[in-house]
Amino acid sequence: MKFTLSWLKEHLDTDADAATIGQRLTAIGLEVESIADPGAALKDFIVGEVVTAEKHPNADKLRLCSVSDGKDSLQIVCGAPNARAGIKVVLARPGTTIPASGDVLKLGTIRGVESRGMMCSARELLLGEDHDGIIELKAGAKVGAPVVAALVDAGLLANDPLFDVSITPNRGDAASVYGIARDLAASGLGKLKTDKVQPVAGKFPAPKKITLDFTPENKDACPIFAGRLIRGVKNGPAPKWVQDKLKSVGMKSISALVDATNLISQDRGRPLHVFDADKLSGNLHARMAKDHEQVLALDEKTYVLDSETIVIADDSFARGIAGVMGGMDTGSFEDTKNVFIESAWFDPARIARAGRKQGIISDARYRFERGVDPQFVLPGLELCTQYILEWCGGEASDVVIAGTLPPPHKPILFDTALVESFGGIKVPRERIIGILQVLGFVVEDHGDLHVVPPSWRHDVDGPADLVEEVVRIHGLADVPSVALARSSAVAAPVLSKSQRRSRTARRALATRGFNECVTFSFIARDQAKLFGGGDDARQLSNPIASDLDALRPSVLPSLLAAASRNAARGFSNLQLFEIGAAFDSGVPEAQKTVAAAIRTGNAERHWQKGGEASGLFAVKADLLAALEAITGAPMSAPITQGAPGWYHPGRSGAISMGPKVIALFGELHPKVLAAFDLKVPAAGFEIFLDAIPDTKSKGKAKPLFAPSPYQAIERDFAFVVDAKVAAGEIVKAVKLADRTLIDTVSVFDVYEGKGVPEGQKSVAVAVRIQPKDATLTDGEIEALAQKIVAAALKLGATLRS
């Protein structure tokens, strides 16, 4: 919503300057986006006076002037033909920015003579096209003073600040200059001074009738529709002051007839429509559109309507989308002779729906969907009549009205104590009543107040709204801050278990050298398909881009895409992770929180050699470290071979706890890497944080520390076994050979090749034996070794000789 200070002052009697008005507007909820001050760019220019003007010694067309800045005389070289002694000029001194060029003026030497400033033309100051000579100010201009006042005085600068105010959707009443003035006046800044609109008497009966053709369920779509005919108008350009006024707020002047409605819309918030009466067949009707009924609108587009849209029709066709946009065929143009003015009130919700459905943004829709003042239906019509008669001539008919004004708003029962108990500020009762009254509310005091909102306020329907009105006018800044009571003296922990898990996983992975990413939850459908997604249920109906159209089934594709982008910048060796959402379907319950990470690239080259590529065991170590951090205990859950199709089928695995898979890991499938254009190895993992079962709390105390006094011993065993037998199986079997004595079993060598039969491998394990009650004798150790060998034999593993 744009308006100039002078326009505002047509409705508001105030001496306040633009900055004060701006602050007040924001303070009462009409947020000022900007105040453009046309004089701001000229604040460094001053009034100068040419004392002498001689011919330049080295140039015929230049003059050497002595110009007074009020204190000193400056020598200035000037090429303007009108530069002469005695005139007052616009003086720029070195350091001043010239608006037209944007350059900062410097001391100069022109044809061998020093010039210590510049006298400016209108064009140089962006005040017009005149560049034939320098500006001559009025003789009374004060030498040395800032030039803005003198420019206004000379009629060269309209010193009229332009406000741009953002109107919230509830405040349709403020979508006009008058409405803004009304709110400012209510806040105590100035007095509203607009006169009542005087009706124009009709000279003849209206030749057209208006009907409201609604079924009972749509009766509230358009409760009132008024109009009148004006015959014998001559359309043409609107008067210059109207054109200037519209231009001052960035609106286009089109023709007198159209400008009249646009001016009233901007000035009074009352949208109107002017039909070319000769193009209407028969009478006018407000009704719901028929399904698939078409209208060619003023934007030259044809809209296909439905039965929930209100239209203004004549006896033949729908001629406009009511409250949204008029029709092309019946609009007013250059040759229009007889016009019919429409002024009606439409149901905001239906206008909003129609506008949204048709995708039309118009000034009429903007106001109608926010709610206009029904009481101004008739004054608006009269004002428009006055303008048209004044600007275009002609003769007005009587006014015809169909329907009646909607009933006044219902009274709200208001306990004034609510201002303090809800609004947090003590305001005297009389002041509360005063604020409401000045805002146009009708207040009756029956102990509790009965408050009827004014016709222009559709957003006030309960006591909380009234508190808001009182607080915003009284001053939000004055509401004292009050501390919330502490719910416990020492703050209690607040994170849920899953929130702690995410946090721990994040810090654990960052500690291991991973860089955290946050990526979009939507990816390309083709990529989603590679990870088990990409189905219809996970598509977005209105994606922002065609490659961001699918809810991601996994976090890995986002990370691989990130890796690919980084590789393109020359960074291939990466450790990336993200903790975020993945989606099993397109419903709220189908979301899971996943910690996913990838390693990409070859082993970093190092002078000592021996680094590790981005392979299975690198990410397995990362995964187990993260899981240990999350669960707070070494990971003992079983690991099984194989993972879903986006992993390498032979180099991937899964970890389960109870019935649930809690993590997947492995090298990524070469086809997946190719799809992301990644040319280096990559491996990764996914932890399904919600799937990890809660550990049962056994109290805070840890079990008693009871170390064995007997020294542990370590024995190595090398088994030869079928190559297909998993090392984990052997470890498990060995461990179970004696649950009390065997502490740990770890694989320290795996060998296939010379010395081991084809199809078999050698697996060497170190077994740590921890005696509990007494030092083991040689015989006991030997017996234990036999048990271990026997356990391994069950898997077909024999002791390597």
Added chain:
Amino acid sequence: MSDIAALQSEILAAVAGAADEAALEAVRVAALGKKGSVSALLATMGKLSPDERKVQGPKFNGLKDAVTDAIAARKAQLGDAALDARLESEKLDVTLPGRPENSGTVHPISQVLEEVVAIFADLGFGVAEGPDVELDDYNFTKLNIPPDHPARQMQDTFYVAPQVDGASHVLRTHTSPVQVRTMLKNKPPIRIISPGRTYRVDSDATHSPMFHQVEALVVDEGIHLGHLKWTVEQFCKAFFEIDQIELRARPSFFPFTEPSLEWDMRCDRSVPGKITFGTGNDWLELGGSGMVHRKVLENCGIDSSKYQGFAFGFGLDRMAMLKYGMPDIRSFFESDLRWLKHYGFAALDIPTLDGGLSR
């Protein structure tokens, strides 16, 4: 007995002259070995008379001790020299790089969220979460935004394709549906913050189709606008870690709050590319807030005649940008390694109230 003295000086000279451990061993054997010169001299003791023995005995032993000590001392000396030589030969070029290790980082969004949680946890706020794919009812209708309300245009919504059952869900446009879920599930008193990803169909220099919000909700008896003001002020002061912060509340509109207010922070932007808080003539928008609308409370099964509440919401990305001087929201989600390392936080820089939210 100049014989003994001569022998001693002869042996000690040999000890001193031994160039390495082998030579020293040879000197030892020659002196103290079974057939050594000192051993031979000691062997003559037995032939002496008791009186002579009294005189000569200490001298003989003195010789033996002197030789033994000299050999031990020389041995230690040679050992040190050998070790020095070995260490010298083991010298490495310390300017060669150590084992390469990547230094991990935490994303600014995560870091800033932990800062926010630390502040609110101290005020007794829990952390509530909800799904990104949300019911239209929770995202809009229960929040007093009926279909066709102009307020729906304030938030350009992403819609998920219709499901098999015909239901059509949205990507939440704010984290307010988490408030709805919380109120439906819990009875007052309620104090929560709801952080998370949010989505709007919007992409330009200052907007990203995905961004993050954190909202706070308090519902209890006797809660009023003054509590809201205090909480926002305390939070901003703690978060920005500046005392001289200046906030401004101005009336605004949100369908789910009444009264509604927006918050601005005083700042100075007169130097291009730099923002200073608490001074200057500019105001920077922080976020929206208000008293929870009676209809919202009732939609969520809370008796609005008994309970009052307030809510406010800020953009988490925006807070991070303001506090840490990050210019472009879109770069948050691009995962450029250079950006991650530049703006990311060290793994062990965990924000706490006792240690400080930031370095």
